Amino acid sequence: MRQSDKKASFIELGKFLSQFSEKGNHLNPEVKNNDRFFDNFVSLIELSQSHNGWFTPEQVYFSVQSWAEALTESNLDQWLSRYDFTNITSKTVGLILAGNIPLVGFHDFLSVLISGHKVLVKTSSNDQKLLPFLAEYLISVTPEIASYITFTDGKLENFDAVIATGSNNTARYFEYYFKDKPSIIRKNRNSVAVLNGKETKEDLVNLGEDIFRYFGLGCRNVSKLFLPKDYDFKLFFEAMYEYGDIIHYEKYANNYDYNKAVFLMSRFELLDNEFMTLKEDTSYASPISSVFYEYYDSADTLKTRLEADKDQLQCIVSNAVITDSIPFGKTQHPELWDYADNVDTLDFLIKI
Missing domain, CATH: 3.40.309.10 (Aldehyde Dehydrogenase; Chain A, domain 2)
Structure with a gap:
């Protein structure tokens, strides 16, 4: 499956997400497959707090809007233009996701798929609904992408590399368990x-x-x-x-x-x-x-x-008190190329 096709799928997902806001949900008739997904996503957002008490509609809408703003053709092109994907052999990358904020693992999910690999996802028990729903939307837009996406409730098996996010304590376990695999292990920051x-x-x-x-x-x-x-x-x-x-x-x-x-x-x-x-x-x-x-x-x-x-x-x-610091109010608006822990995820995925 070509990267351009996957990119087009994520652009469509961005258009879908752009319909949802705390200020009101506005159905755009030009967005694909709204008949199957629009009302169900509204319900999922409104019910998210019943799945995780911290996931209030306000916080979920904020995350959804942030990803709607990120998943544009210009943003994706600017991000991907820095890399050479020509020699990638598709492998299976396991993701162990955190669940502290809504869709916190979406960037890893996006990175694995857009780089040409298959993704094997173990969601956090605190965020089990949102990402699978968005995956279903992607599949509805581009059915071929289904063979690249797997969710699992059990332990990860049959994978070639792993990106795992957890606490400092769980990171020790991850480092031991995945010592024989290429990995990114994220700790508390x-x-x-x-x-x-x-x-x-x-x-x-x-x-x-x-x-x-x-x-x-x-x-x-x-x-x-x-x-x-x-x-x-x-x-x-x-x-x-x-x-x-x-x-x-x-x-x-x-x-x-x-x-x-x-x-x-x-x-x-x-x-x-x-x-x-x-x-x-x-x-x-x-x-x-x-x-x-x-x-x-x-x-x-x-x-x-x-x-x-x-x-x-x-x-x-800071207000430039520290060189290369982030302006006030911008920490929760990272660009696609602002990597967690300053570890270049796409560079890692290209080299595995």
């Missing part, structure tokens, strides 16, 4: 923001998107702030109030209450606005509803620190 005190309220409101989107469950969510000495939190908290409604989600509220109680019983000093806590801490991984912070003396010293800890970091956000 976190994202940080570097402030210099000159940020506008708009900057900080955008930073709130990086913190609160997906309830902070993604590796691209900011979980820690680096701040200049004597930083004034007043404007920061004014900006965060834009996201105060998050406390009305029961699972988030339960985490806020629990983590706050743990911190207080441990006699930690906290900053608190009744829906998030800030705690001074040297760690990168903060619990849900909390963001850690740490003061820095100079940007140069901090750059050295972040470079040394790069294997723990997914994104660095």
